Amino acid sequence: MWSELIVLLVSSFVSATLFPGGSELLLIYYLKNNPSELWWYFSAVTLGNSLGAITTYFLGFYVCGKTQKTKSKYFKTWLFCQKHGLWALLLSWLPVVGDFIPLAAGWLKLPIFRSIVFITLGKALRYAVITVTTLSLI
Numbered sequence: 001m002w003s004e005l006i007v008l009l010v011s012s013f014v015s016a017t018l019f020p021g022g023s024e025l026l027l028i029y030y031l032k033n034n035p036s037e038l039w040w041y042f043s044a045v046t047l048g049n050s051l052g053a054i055t056t057y058f059l060g061f062y063v064c065g066k067t068q069k070t071k072s073k074y075f076k077t078w079l080f081c082q083k084h085g086l087w088a089l090l091l092s093w094l095p096v097v098g099d100f101i102p103l104a105a106g107w108l109k110l111p112i113f114r115s116i117v118f119i120t121l122g123k124a125l126r127y128a129v130i131t132v133t134t135l136s137l138i
Helices: 002-016 023-033 035-062 068-073 075-091 097-107 112-137
Strands: none
Touching: 002 023, 002 035, 023 035, 023 112, 035 097, 035 112, 075 097, 075 112, 097 112
């Protein structure tokens, strides 16, 4: 089981950064094969995905905020985060655009602790929906 948790953690971390990943499919696979371990799987995938998004937030906070090129490249996401603030981070789970929301939030220097809370809450809600849906179909 520990190897499964590590694989889930790493996969979800990578898929929350600016690289593609498939943590949802792994979670579904593990849940179908061993539903009794759902809390371990849910915790590992939520932790990994949250840490990946938090890493992206700090990339925006310390690196990307120093250049206007970043703002012009992700202007719509930047505007969305500027308009909605911390609430935008609840959508950081979205495919493709969701990876850039924490980046823009860091660039905008949204409050760190509250950003971490909103990122983690959004990620947990996403994986809760996937977990409940998967278990209801087994």
